[in-house]
Amino acid sequence: MPAAARPLAAALFVASLALAGCQDRETQAAAQAQAQAAAAEQQAIAGERDFEAAVAAENWALAKAQADVLLSRHPYTEAAGRVRAKFDEVRRRGDAVREQARTAALWSYDTRPADGGQQVSAAIYARDPVDVDGRGAKPVRLIFRDHPSWGRSSYLVLEAGDFDCYPSCRVEVAIDDAAPRRMAANRPQTDEAIAMFIDDEKALWRLLDGAKTVSIVFPVEAGGTRTVVFEVAGLDRARMPGWE
Known part of the structure; x- marks a missing residue:
């Protein structure tokens, strides 16, 4: 090369x-x-x-x-x-x-002796507290109760203020987005609890079947009405035997 x-x-x-x-x-x-x-x-x-x-x-x-x-x-x-x-x-x-x-955890259930039998109840707090007397928002409960002497009942309970429903009134109950229906209610003359009964507890119980929410508009002693919403979808209906 x-x-x-x-x-x-x-x-x-x-x-x-x-x-x-x-x-x-x-x-x-x-x-x-x-x-x-x-x-x-x-x-x-x-x-x-x-x-x-x-x-x-x-x-x-x-x-x-x-x-x-x-x-x-x-x-x-x-x-x-x-x-x-x-x-x-x-x-x-x-x-x-x-x-x-x-939603199931929102409900509480109770069974206790009462008048020779057992009292059974299911209770839930409203989604948001409500101011019913101008002194700040407080929780509101919806309770279904089966008492051996007093029978079955459904009622709202306040922690303050009072209902304007003595001896009777009407409340508006709406399920989910359905139109509200008016239902009879009454405030018993007692100081043991600030409670207002919804008279047709069976109808209210049936309305909750399959519902996600129930809203209730009720009159208050301070004037006007208040609205509470309960998220009821988690209700275990078997915990209240005989209500179906």
Whole structure:
């Protein structure tokens, strides 16, 4: 080889080595990326199995948590795509379960001895306290009671102020977005409790079946009317036997 050509040949040789090295690095990087993608897919498949197991058990809160983890860690996997397609339904069901638990916890139930038998009651506080006498908002309760001597009754209880319903009045009762209906009520002449009875307790009890909210507009001694809203969807009707 002529001496003048030797530098060019050397340069080409070095360039070929560099190109080969670059190709090797690209091949290695591609292989590494492929391995990482395969590992991510396997991990996602494991997460998908946990998700599907929670769905099969109808444990919607757990299913949503499993989906959240999978979609966060491995969002571009095929398993994530399959889970994502079911995610909205799982979230809807989970939200419904949480809402049912929340509204169920709003009710309290009591059974106690009374007049040789048992008094059974179901009670719930209004969603928001109400100012009935100008001295600040106070809680209002709705109570259904079954007493061995006094029978069945439904009534509102105040912690302050008083009802303007003696000896009788009318209240407006509305279920969800339905038009209100007027119902007879009365304030007994007693100082034992600030209570106002809604006379047709059976009708009120029936109205609550399947309802989400019930609002009651009642007159107060301080003047005018007040409105209370109760979130009644969580009522366990079985806790008041014989009312159906």
